[in-house]
Amino acid sequence: MRLQYGVSGWPSSYDSNDEIQLKAVIMDLDRSHVPVSATQIRRNPHEHRQWMALEIASAFVHRIVLLGGESSGKTTLTAALADHFKTIWVHEYGRELREQQQGILSEEDLLKIGHEQIRRKEHALRSANGYLFCDTSPPHHLRLQPVDVRARRSSASEACNSNL
Numbered sequence: 001m002r003l004q005y006g007v008s009g010w011p012s013s014y015d016s017n018d019e020i021q022l023k024a025v026i027m028d029l030d031r032s033h034v035p036v037s038a039t040q041i042r043r044n045p046h047e048h049r050q051w052m053a054l055e056i057a058s059a060f061v062h063r064i065v066l067l068g069g070e071s072s073g074k075t076t077l078t079a080a081l082a083d084h085f086k087t088i089w090v091h092e093y094g095r096e097l098r099e100q101q102q103g104i105l106s107e108e109d110l111l112k113i114g115h116e117q118i119r120r121k122e123h124a125l126r127s128a129n130g131y132l133f134c135d136t137s138p139p140h141h142l143r144l145q146p147v148d149v150r151a152r153r154s155s156a157s158e159a160c161n162s163n164l
Helices: 038-043 054-060 074-084 093-100 107-125 156-161
Strands: 005-008 023-026 062-065 088-090 131-134
Touching: 074 088, 074 131, 088 107, 093 107, 107 131
Parallel strands: 005 023, 062 131, 088 131
Antiparallel strands: none
16 A cells, blocks of 8 residues: 555645655644644643643653652752742652551562552653652662762752752
C-alpha cells in the first residue's frame, strides 16, 4: 500500500517533495481548533502543556529530589522551593507511614513506601508547573546529577532567591 496524503496544520512541502510524493491535506489553517503551533509548544512546553497529552507534557517537567538525613530540613526546603517556583511538591510517604504505625516499620513497609512514593511522583507530574520538587525518592528510582553543596551553606530563603 502506498501513502497518498499527508495531513498537516500548515502548508508544507508534501506536494513539491519528489521523494515523498504526497498530496498535502491542510487542517485548521486558521488555528481555530488548536490555537498553537508545534513550534510554539517546543519553544515553551510549560506554557502550552494543555495542548499536549499528559504523558508528553510530564516529560518536560524537571524533577528535583532533595536527599538528606532525618530532620535535616528537606521538607522545609522542598515546600519553600515549590512555593517560590509556583509549583507543587511530593511529600515523603515514609514519614507518614512511620507516624501512622507509631514509628515501627517492617521490611515489607520499605517496598510499600517505595511504590507509593513513585506513584505519588507520577501523579504529581500531571499538574507540576515546570518543576516537581520531591521530599525524597526511592534510591533505585534516581538518576543523580550531583550538586556540590559543601562549597557554601545556604538557608531555604537563599536557595529560593537563586535560579536552579
